[in-house]
Structures are given as C-alpha cells and as structure tokens.
Amino acid sequence: MSVGRGAMLLAVLGSGWLAGHVLGTGYVFLTPGYHLLVISLLAVGLYGSTRDIDISELRQNRRTVVLALSAGVTAKVVLIAAVMVLLYPAPASIVLGVAVAQIDPLAVAAAQRQTRMSSSTRAVLNAWAAFDDPVTVLLTVYLSMFALNRGGGGVAALASPAATFGFDVLLNLAFAGGALVGWWITRRAGLHAWLASGSSPARYAQACVAVLALAYGVVGVLGSLLxxxxxxxxxxxxxxxxxxxxxxxxxxxxxxxxAALGLVLAGTAGTLTWATLVKGVVLGTTAYAAQMVTGWLLSRGRSRFDRLHLALSQQNGLTAIVLALVLEPDFPGAVAVIAPAIVVTNGLYYLGGVFVRRVERREGPEPDDAAAAGRPDRTVTERKARRAPSPEPSLPRSGTAR
Structure with a gap:
C-alpha cells in the first residue's frame, strides 16, 4: 500500500471516528442494515480480488498457488492463533488471528512494480492475495461459531458449525455454477464477441448485462454466498x-x-484501551511475521528477490476491515484490536518495501539491464554515422615533397 493511499485511509478512518462522536451514532453495528452493508462491502472486495487474475499464469503456477491457499493459509492461521492464544488465552483470540491472515489484493498492485519480481511470482502473489480472502472469510465464520460454542460451554455443539460449513460450501458452488452456465451459453451463442465489440448497440446490451449481474450479485449477498x-x-x-x-x-x-470502521470505533470507545492497543500491535506484528515464514518456505527454488517479495507481502485492507465489522457484534472489542493491527501490518509492509529497494540498489541493475546499459543504441549510432562527414582520402607523401 502506497504512503498516499495509506494516508487517505487514515484520514477517512479519523473522519468516520469524528463523525461518530459528533453525530452520536452509538452502537451502529447493532442496527438492522449494518449486517447487509458489511456483507455487501465484503462481496465487492471478494469479486474485485479475483476479477483480474490471469488464468494462464494461474494454470502454470497451480502447484504453488494450491500450496499457498491450503498449507500457506492454514500455517499462517495456526501461527497467528498460537501466538494470540498463548498471550491472550481465549477462544476469541483464534478468530482475531484469522481476521488479519489474508493479503490485501488491492494493495498487492504496489508490489507488482518491483523490477526484480518475475512474472511467475507476480501470478502466484496475485492468486494468493485473491483467494485467501474467501478462504479466510469461511474460516472466520466457522471459527466464530467454534469460539461462541466454547464460550457458551460445550464442544458438543461443534457438529452444527461443521454441517453448516459443508452446506454453505455446496450452496456457494451451486451459485457460482449457475453463473457459469449463463456465461457459457453466451459464449456458445456468439453473444460474447458481439457484446465486446464496442458498438453502440453492444454498449446498451452491456448495461443490461451489468444490471442482470448486479441483480444476481444481490441474491448472493442476501444469501451470504461470498x-x-x-x-x-x-x-x-x-x-x-x-x-x-x-x-x-x-x-x-x-x-x-x-469510514464504517471509524464509526464503530466511536461507538465502542470504551473498549479502546492501552491493553487493546498493545494486543492489536501484537496481532499485526504476528501476522506479518507469519507471512514472512510461510512466504519464505513456499517460495523455495525461486530467486532471492522473488522470495523476498513473497515473504514481505503481508498487507491488510478491505477484507480485514470488513471482518472486524462482522465480528464486533459477537465479539465486543474486536474492532479495537483489529484496527491497530491493520495499521501495524501496513506499516511493516512499507518498511519491508524500503528494505527490498535498498537491497536492489546495492545489487545494481539486473544482468539484462546492465547489458543494455553498456550497449550503445544502434539507431543513434547509425544516425550519427550518417550525419558525420566522410573523411577525404589522403595522398601518400613522397620523400621529396616539401
């Protein structure tokens, strides 16, 4: 995440917090429309995280991507939760760990400009950042039910969350399958090429498709089919x-x-204490350290700079913010812990980027760039050669010439 974007988000967060105090929003997270707003924001973020994935690059790096989304996400959750439970023994500490375990896909774009990152590593990082969002969302829902059951006194109630988890996965697959069938029909009928042609009738048809897609998305939001x-x-x-x-x-x-996070912070000012602030700093630092460990292990066999970029890529953004808003009604004080954790994680990411850039400058340009820098431009050389006057041949001088 760039410094300018980070400063903008901090300003929006502060404005939301100030507006909450001035307007007296109070416990806005207990209102009927709060859950719908939060799920809608989460749905937008999840779709935005997958819409730009290069499918060909995804196929070529499927092994690393599958490892990142299975072993990587699981390892990060286990590491973060272990540290949090060790320092703050409570079932809720597990849920807080999952809420910041994902990499923000909106902020990953900043890492794509690094000159030493290969296209293969870019594809892995994009896919990891895109798909660990829905995985951690499902884990958060499941582990929240686990933590609430444990808090209510009974491991026996775990059968219900497990059954709900499996049923929700099937519903989500059916929902995506319905959209896939519609998309496939337009392809087979030749409508896709016409819609993408850019003609005036096609643009009106695109608007109609957007309305239909939005309506289908609303159904997904109402059913929480994230x-x-x-x-x-x-x-x-x-x-x-x-x-x-x-x-x-x-x-x-x-x-x-x-802005909603700021409003909730204003309504839960009593939970924002030095203790929660320290807990948030521990949570954010642990999340970044967990990414360093898993990213370094999963990138074995890649170049040193690729490994550095994957190990130092942890950032938190929309999903972590929305999960904090989701958890606050059931886990009072979640926002007071997750909000500073997000700030700490993004701050550490910025420092990691500074470190990598310094290493790159110390190492010098890449071999290809160095060769190009030492090789004169052929066009310019030829142009100069054409413009220079050709030397006149000199006559041999005889020994008697004076």
Missing part, C-alpha cells in the same frame, strides 16, 4: 469500457468500509 461471488470473478470479467468503473467501485467500497 465464496460463490469470488469464484464468479474468475470467468465473468468487466468489459474493457467498464474496467475503470469496476476498479473505482472496489476502491469506493474500501473507503466506505474504512
């Missing part, structure tokens, strides 16, 4: 004319979620 929405982003992509609008909607969702 994994299905993330899967739809793999094949249903915005048309060329709509890509900037789509990116703006995703970033707007991040701003709204940040």
């Amino acid at each position: 994994l299905g929405i993330a899967l739809i982003g793999l094949f249903f992509r915005p048309y060329l004319e709509w890509r900037r609008t789509s990116a703006g909607i995703v970033f707007g969702a991040l701003l709204v979620a940040t």
Whole structure:
C-alpha cells in the first residue's frame, strides 16, 4: 500500500471516528442494515480480488498457488492463533488471528512494480492475495461459531458449525455454477464477441448485462454466498469500457468500509484501551511475521528477490476491515484490536518495501539491464554515422615533397 493511499485511509478512518462522536451514532453495528452493508462491502472486495487474475499464469503456477491457499493459509492461521492464544488465552483470540491472515489484493498492485519480481511470482502473489480472502472469510465464520460454542460451554455443539460449513460450501458452488452456465451459453451463442465489440448497440446490451449481474450479485449477498461471488470473478470479467468503473467501485467500497470502521470505533470507545492497543500491535506484528515464514518456505527454488517479495507481502485492507465489522457484534472489542493491527501490518509492509529497494540498489541493475546499459543504441549510432562527414582520402607523401 502506497504512503498516499495509506494516508487517505487514515484520514477517512479519523473522519468516520469524528463523525461518530459528533453525530452520536452509538452502537451502529447493532442496527438492522449494518449486517447487509458489511456483507455487501465484503462481496465487492471478494469479486474485485479475483476479477483480474490471469488464468494462464494461474494454470502454470497451480502447484504453488494450491500450496499457498491450503498449507500457506492454514500455517499462517495456526501461527497467528498460537501466538494470540498463548498471550491472550481465549477462544476469541483464534478468530482475531484469522481476521488479519489474508493479503490485501488491492494493495498487492504496489508490489507488482518491483523490477526484480518475475512474472511467475507476480501470478502466484496475485492468486494468493485473491483467494485467501474467501478462504479466510469461511474460516472466520466457522471459527466464530467454534469460539461462541466454547464460550457458551460445550464442544458438543461443534457438529452444527461443521454441517453448516459443508452446506454453505455446496450452496456457494451451486451459485457460482449457475453463473457459469449463463456465461457459457453466451459464449456458445456468439453473444460474447458481439457484446465486446464496442458498438453502440453492444454498449446498451452491456448495461443490461451489468444490471442482470448486479441483480444476481444481490441474491448472493442476501444469501451470504461470498465464496460463490469470488469464484464468479474468475470467468465473468468487466468489459474493457467498464474496467475503470469496476476498479473505482472496489476502491469506493474500501473507503466506505474504512469510514464504517471509524464509526464503530466511536461507538465502542470504551473498549479502546492501552491493553487493546498493545494486543492489536501484537496481532499485526504476528501476522506479518507469519507471512514472512510461510512466504519464505513456499517460495523455495525461486530467486532471492522473488522470495523476498513473497515473504514481505503481508498487507491488510478491505477484507480485514470488513471482518472486524462482522465480528464486533459477537465479539465486543474486536474492532479495537483489529484496527491497530491493520495499521501495524501496513506499516511493516512499507518498511519491508524500503528494505527490498535498498537491497536492489546495492545489487545494481539486473544482468539484462546492465547489458543494455553498456550497449550503445544502434539507431543513434547509425544516425550519427550518417550525419558525420566522410573523411577525404589522403595522398601518400613522397620523400621529396616539401
């Protein structure tokens, strides 16, 4: 996350907190529309995280991506939860660890500009950042039910969360499958090529498709089918004319979620203490350290700079913010802990980026760049050669010439 974007989000967070105090929003997270707003923001973020994944790169790096989304996410959750439970023994500490375990896909774009990152590593990082969001969302829901059951006194109630988890996965797959069937029909009928042609009738048809997609998305939001929405982003992509609008909607969702986080902080000011602040710092530091360990292990066999970029890529954004808003009603004080953890994680990411850039400058340009720098430009050389006057041949001088 760039310094400018980070400063903007901090300003929005402060504005939301100030507005909450001035307007007396109180416990806004207990209102009927709060849950719907939070789920809508989360759905926008999840779709935004998968809509730009390069499928060909994903296929080529499927082994590393599968490891990152299975062993990587699990290892990060276990490491963070272990530290939090060790320092703060309570079932809720597990849930807090999951809430910040994902990499923010909106902020990953900053890492893509690093010159030493290979295209293969970019694909792995994009896919990791995109799909660990829905995975951690499902884990948060499941572990929240586990923590609430443990808090209510009974491990026997775990059968219900487990059954709900499996049933929800099937519903999400069916929801994404319905969208896939519709997308496939348009392809087979030749409508996709016409819609993407950019003609005036096609643009009106694109608007109609957008309305239908939005209506289908509303059904997913009302059913909390967030994994299905993330899967739809793999094949249903915005048309060329709509890509900037789509990116703006995703970033707007991040701003709204940040402002809502400030409102909730204002309504729960009593829970924001030095103890929760320290707990948040521990949580954010542990999340970043967990990414360093898993990223370094999963990137074995890659170049040193690729390993550094994956190990230092932990950032928190829209999903972590929204999960904090989701958890607050059931786990009072979650926002007071997760909010500083997000700030700490992004601050550590910025420092990690400074470190990598210094190492890159010390190492010098890449071999290809160095060779190009030492090789004169052929066009310029030829142009100079053409412009220079050709020397006149000199006559041999005889020994008697004076």
